[in-house]
Amino acid sequence: MIGQIQRAIDVTGTIVYGIADDQWHLPTPCAEWDVRTLLNHTVGGMQIFAAELDGRAHGDHEDDWLAADPAGAYRAAAAADLAAWQRPGALDGKVQISLGVLPGPMAAVIHLTELVVHGADLAVATGQEHLVDEDACDALLGTMRTMGMDAYRLPGVFNAELQPEPDAPAHRRLLAFLGRG
Secondary structure: OHHHHHHHHHHHHHHHHOOOHHHHHOOOOOOOOOOHHHHHHHHHHHHHHHHHHHHOOOOOOOOOOOOOHHHHHHHHHHHHHHHHHHHHOOOOOOEEEOOEEEEHHHHHHHHHHHHHHHHHHHHHHOOOOOHHHHHHHHHHHHHHHOOOOHHHOOOOOOOOOOOOOOOOOHHHHHHHHHOOO
16 A cells, blocks of 8 residues: 555655646545646645644644645655655554544545545646556546545545546546546
């Protein structure tokens, strides 16, 4: 699982570093969030998971985590996040997030989901779909289909499933499954 998180951090980072200066206010597949807001949410999640795993205090998910340097903020969050997940025993404890207190392995799955899905969201919004890790998206979609996702289909989390194009790549099928167009 930690290897998958590392891969998702790296792939999403490549997408983040490719965001052009004039793309920060573009809409994303996440209704009501532009590119900057979506990245801020993602960086906030990374910092919160890192702090939880390290037993440190942290801010709120929607604080301004990016300030004047979104790419630098992502880079710093990625380093902190990965170091925390790679710490011996990281999966053995419990993690407190907005969904409640979760065992380490479940928290890792949720975090991986955020990284893969929001990385795909950013890629779609900024015209970088060729950078998405299709294997990770396909694997995550398979996992989600077996989990009984209906309990999570709430506005602001996951919407009703949409039908993707018949020949849609894995990231588009994953986003459609989560109610993103």
